[in-house]
Amino acid sequence: MSVEGTVDWTAHDLHAWQVLRPLLDAGPYLPWSSGAMRASGLVTLCNEIVFGRRRMVELGAGASTLLFARALREHGGTLDAIEHDARWAQWVTDRLAREGLADVARVTLAPLEPHPLGADGLPWYAQEPLAAALGGAPVDLLLVDGPPAHERSVRYARYPALPALLGYLAKDAVVVLDDAVRDGERDVLERWERETPYRFERRELEAIALGRIPARP
Numbered sequence: 001m002s003v004e005g006t007v008d009w010t011a012h013d014l015h016a017w018q019v020l021r022p023l024l025d026a027g028p029y030l031p032w033s034s035g036a037m038r039a040s041g042l043v044t045l046c047n048e049i050v051f052g053r054r055r056m057v058e059l060g061a062g063a064s065t066l067l068f069a070r071a072l073r074e075h076g077g078t079l080d081a082i083e084h085d086a087r088w089a090q091w092v093t094d095r096l097a098r099e100g101l102a103d104v105a106r107v108t109l110a111p112l113e114p115h116p117l118g119a120d121g122l123p124w125y126a127q128e129p130l131a132a133a134l135g136g137a138p139v140d141l142l143l144v145d146g147p148p149a150h151e152r153s154v155r156y157a158r159y160p161a162l163p164a165l166l167g168y169l170a171k172d173a174v175v176v177l178d179d180a181v182r183d184g185e186r187d188v189l190e191r192w193e194r195e196t197p198y199r200f201e202r203r204e205l206e207a208i209a210l211g212r213i214p215a216r217p
């Protein structure tokens, strides 16, 4: 990444943190870490919520879960966050309860286990709790920010998300992959585009890719 690129990211994110201020001020401090989504990516997801995405699913819970839940409380809608780590699942669940957001968002613990779609034999979320959480109305906003895929050995850990969850998605659903600037995620996106009808806009500054099924001409 060039110095110019770094400056661009910083300016973009500083602006995004200002845009997010009402949601940040709507509750107690949130512990953002380097593993969390970039602020500019969070803005894109919150805009989708404001413009009418009412059933959201997030793979990989964290501070973002609390922020999205605050936005959904204000604009209407629900969030199912899927988390493999029992400690994080409990922490986010407790925070949702403390903020009175348990009716808006819930965390489902789905440990990682062998999965028929696992690329390189990598595990993915346990199918039973996932299916129990995702039944009901079609999902119209899917965020893929888990399982962790930052190390080379697990760089394809997020591949199963789209093929496994296609059947739960509304026809006009938006699918967002975080960390889309990494080599592993770039490969995953190419594979998703070969194997599904989704096409993705790569947004380098936000480190996300935003996908939809294109309208027929």
Ligand SMILES: C[S@@+](CC[C@H](N)C(=O)[O-])C[C@H]1O[C@@H](n2cnc3c(N)ncnc32)[C@H](O)[C@@H]1O
Pocket: 031, 032, 033, 035, 036, 037, 059, 060, 061, 062, 063, 064, 065, 083, 084, 085, 088, 145, 146, 147, 148
């Ligand atoms: C990329 S993080 C997901 C972060 C979340 N979507 C966010 O943006 O806040 C992937 C995993 O890291 C763990 N995690 C979440 N928040 C964390 C934090 N603040 N510090 C360390 N690990 C975290 C969880 O197990 C989560 O599934």
